[in-house]
Amino acid sequence: MILFSGRKNCGLGPLGGFYPRARRLQGEGFLAVPGYLDQHVHLTGGSGSAELATRMPKLRASACIGAGVTTVVGTLGTDGITRSIENLVAKTKALNEEEITAGFAPVFQYSFNR
Numbered sequence: 872m873i874l875f876s877g878r879k880n881c882g883l884g885p886l887g888g889f890y891p892r893a894r895r896l897q898g899e900g901f902l903a904v905p906g907y908l909d910q911h912v913h914l915t916g917g918s919g920s921a922e923l924a925t926r927m928p929k930l931r932a933s934a935c936i937g938a939g940v941t942t943v944v945g946t947l948g949t950d951g952i953t954r955s956i957e958n959l960v961a962k963t964k965a966l967n968e969e970e971i972t973a974g975f976a977p978v979f980q981y982s983f984n985r
Contacts, residue, residue: 942971
């Protein structure tokens with residue numbers, strides 16, 4: 872049995888007494904596996920360091936879920952001009968609203984043209 876409180880898994884097995892208001896999913900005969908964690912994701916899109924035409928689109932929650940990824944750590948990348956920390960924070964919050972556990976890593980700005 873898998874127990875859910877709100878949108879999150881709160882227990883496995885016969886823990887019903889500890890979580891009387893939890894939703895229960897009976898999974899006899901099925902295999903439950905945890906979701907993957909991707910610790911380096913360009914949530915606001917990737918690349919763009921060569922030219923604007925090389926930019927990739929923002930990450931969609933459905934792409935994560937389809938690949939079995941349930942937790943992501945966002946990074947900014949090399950394009951610090953058209954993408955910002957504020958965009959990264961906003962995208963992280965949006966993914967959390969869409970059932971993906973998301974956070975972001977401390978980032979630094981650098982340039983290839985030094």
